[in-house]
Amino acid sequence: MFLNKNYIKNIDIDKYSPALFLYPSVIAILFISIFPLLGSLYMAFTKFKFIKGGTEFKYVGFYNFKKLLFGSQQYHFLGSIKEISGIIEIIFYLFIVFISYLLIKSLLNKKISIIGKIGWIISAIITIFLFYLILATEFSGGKFGSLTTTIFYVMFGAIIQFFIGLLLAIICVQKLKGVNYFKAIFFIPLMITPVGTGYLFRMLTNTTNGPFKPFWVYLGYRDYSWATDPWGARIAVVIADSWIWIPFMFIILVSAMQSQDKTIIEAAYSDGASNYQIFKYITFPHILPTCVVILIIKIIDGFKIIDLPSVLTSGGPGISSESMTLHSFFTWRSLDLGGSAAISYMLFIIVVYFSLTLISISKRFTKFY
Amino acid sequence: MINLFINSLFGSTLKRPSLISIIFSYTMLIFWSLVCLFPLYWIIVTSFKTLPTYTNGPFYLPFYDFEGSLSAWETILNDNETYVAFLNSLFISFVSSTIALILGSMAGYAIARITYRPKLGSIILFILTLFITVYIILQFNISWELPTICGIIIFIILLSSLNTRFKTQLNNEDISFWIISTRVLPPVTIVLPIYVLFQQIGILKSHWSLIIAYSTGAIPIAIWLMKEFFVKIPVELEESAIIDGATRYRIWWSIILPLVKPGLAATYIITLISTWNEYLFALFLSTSKTQTLPMHVAGQLTVKGTQWWSMSVVIIIMLIPVLFIAVFLQRFVLSGLLSGSVKG
Numbered sequence: 001m002f003l004n005k006n007y008i009k010n011i012d013i014d015k016y017s018p019a020l021f022l023y024p025s026v027i028a029i030l031f032i033s034i035f036p037l038l039g040s041l042y043m044a045f046t047k048f049k050f051i052k053g054g055t056e057f058k059y060v061g062f063y064n065f066k067k068l069l070f071g072s073q074q075y076h077f078l079g080s081i082k083e084i085s086g087i088i089e090i091i092f093y094l095f096i097v098f099i100s101y102l103l104i105k106s107l108l109n110k111k112i113s114i115i116g117k118i119g120w121i122i123s124a125i126i127t128i129f130l131f132y133l134i135l136a137t138e139f140s141g142g143k144f145g146s147l148t149t150t151i152f153y154v155m156f157g158a159i160i161q162f163f164i165g166l167l168l169a170i171i172c173v174q175k176l177k178g179v180n181y182f183k184a185i186f187f188i189p190l191m192i193t194p195v196g197t198g199y200l201f202r203m204l205t206n207t208t209n210g211p212f213k214p215f216w217v218y219l220g221y222r223d224y225s226w227a228t229d230p231w232g233a234r235i236a237v238v239i240a241d242s243w244i245w246i247p248f249m250f251i252i253l254v255s256a257m258q259s260q261d262k263t264i265i266e267a268a269y270s271d272g273a274s275n276y277q278i279f280k281y282i283t284f285p286h287i288l289p290t291c292v293v294i295l296i297i298k299i300i301d302g303f304k305i306i307d308l309p310s311v312l313t314s315g316g317p318g319i320s321s322e323s324m325t326l327h328s329f330f331t332w333r334s335l336d337l338g339g340s341a342a343i344s345y346m347l348f349i350i351v352v353y354f355s356l357t358l359i360s361i362s363k364r365f366t367k368f369y
Numbered sequence: 370m371i372n373l374f375i376n377s378l379f380g381s382t383l384k385r386p387s388l389i390s391i392i393f394s395y396t397m398l399i400f401w402s403l404v405c406l407f408p409l410y411w412i413i414v415t416s417f418k419t420l421p422t423y424t425n426g427p428f429y430l431p432f433y434d435f436e437g438s439l440s441a442w443e444t445i446l447n448d449n450e451t452y453v454a455f456l457n458s459l460f461i462s463f464v465s466s467t468i469a470l471i472l473g474s475m476a477g478y479a480i481a482r483i484t485y486r487p488k489l490g491s492i493i494l495f496i497l498t499l500f501i502t503v504y505i506i507l508q509f510n511i512s513w514e515l516p517t518i519c520g521i522i523i524f525i526i527l528l529s530s531l532n533t534r535f536k537t538q539l540n541n542e543d544i545s546f547w548i549i550s551t552r553v554l555p556p557v558t559i560v561l562p563i564y565v566l567f568q569q570i571g572i573l574k575s576h577w578s579l580i581i582a583y584s585t586g587a588i589p590i591a592i593w594l595m596k597e598f599f600v601k602i603p604v605e606l607e608e609s610a611i612i613d614g615a616t617r618y619r620i621w622w623s624i625i626l627p628l629v630k631p632g633l634a635a636t637y638i639i640t641l642i643s644t645w646n647e648y649l650f651a652l653f654l655s656t657s658k659t660q661t662l663p664m665h666v667a668g669q670l671t672v673k674g675t676q677w678w679s680m681s682v683v684i685i686i687m688l689i690p691v692l693f694i695a696v697f698l699q700r701f702v703l704s705g706l707l708s709g710s711v712k713g
Contacts, residue, residue: 017617021479025472025548025588032563032585033551038503039562168401171394174386182398184696188405191691193646193663196684200408203415203677211411211427243408248639252594255635259601293597297590300552307648328557337561344558351553359546 044341064342079137079145154302165249198311230320441678465583473591481599490535598632
């Protein structure tokens, strides 16, 4: 289908059109995203102070980052780390073996360049570190920090939202009566402002005068409150987040599924293929690039989650449902501008790692068609 | 049996589905509609409540098991701030998502079809010039206009003389990755420098501060989505257009854009909704004059405690226009993406 792609790319029809098409966006992004980012980088290496007659940014080197990774804020950022032991340790070593196997496989691959191989090594190290962090905090008697909580929100949320969105999309592309009305209904959660959704779910999860009170009483959770249980608070945030994001997944997946060529499916039917085979061999390969794109978008956007935890739980109880952006915002509010910028830079590094790794992995799938 | 179940789960898009499939599908559809609609229903019910009817346990049916009151609606609709916030939100979100759609579809098309070979050396040169300019401005504490102009001129002179020497090239993949990588910036990080920037230019108190911030925030996602839609269009269409003597602008406007109408609609809906609902930038950049509706929602957290009923009214008011747009544009999203273009 794309055999002649390079042919059209190399025709120089207009001298100025390449610049005119791309540069407005590039300039806008430079001024509103990149330059402010450099401004914050400067802030991350300073300490903000009020002095006589104004304010001052004093250069302090890597102090802000050291504090987060090794110093007094470690429990808040990474979580309180305990020694891993027993079955958890075995899982960790198995994970190392698995990652090393994948790494060696990609190192032996001659198609990958030197820079790519270095990238895979770095990616493997960060993956093992993050996995260790998750095991060594909540699963070994410690507590999640804002980094691990955010990773939980993003990964858990993305998986749930993608599969429910896919299931609904599969149902909605069938020839059913009245399916368009249902589609219209499924859009609704996307249209409510996230702040509003936060307050809405605070009303819904209220166990004293919310709508599910009889249900809670029936289950014997009369005095139970989501906001005082760490996992309850986290799951409440994931549920509210899913409620917003599933329609997004759904809308994109439906339009991707409907864009496929019907003649191929007709041909497959006349060859006696079953519905499942058609999905597996025709529809899924067709929508796979879209799936990868929406998952990457979700994961990138998920790391910025702030309105839901701040409205639903205010990061509580303690720090257990605090996302990294919220952590950065709280630090910013206590006028530690340097520390806030340092957290957002750590967030930046983590998201770059996640998106680079996912894009590199997804390239392997997309070459098949 | 399992085979039957799996086959009925992945229903056909052409034939009429089997009975099991129909039952399963409608159960799921109705269940999910309830999940989507119940919170909405709860907002509507809450908007008829007052302090005593809200706190004394859950009541489900207004005017039946509790005495409904229109006082929240009266308060909000008689409030001048609501109208100001509504008009602000309308203006800001329409203008910014239109800008994002135009720029995003242009750049998305460019990345999908035009070959770019920016040289790594010239980018490094740009960054170096930038750093030196900023350093000079900060060090000598002078106003920004003159050093910026000088910096641009010096950059252009150096670039034109050194351009042929640079060898390492980047490609379209790198550009599109760079664009999507700006999506990862946490808004908290960049909003403070943006605040200072807008203050310097003097647009902080106008609507344009939010419009610029929103449209730039939406451009990367618009480019990324539009690129996916553009790539799927067969190149043969453009080839024949080139043979007929069409320019790039003509191809983009008369051939490609009509084919991606569903994609445009989908992108527009997404950017429109995200800008309409945006909260964090509004928190920093809006003043009482340019207050948007999400700010008005949060504004119901008064000293008297949270006014849940007024808050529900504002959320309903926010929801109505978006609902209208989504229903109106839905056929673009749902009509098949490439229907007719390859065959016809």
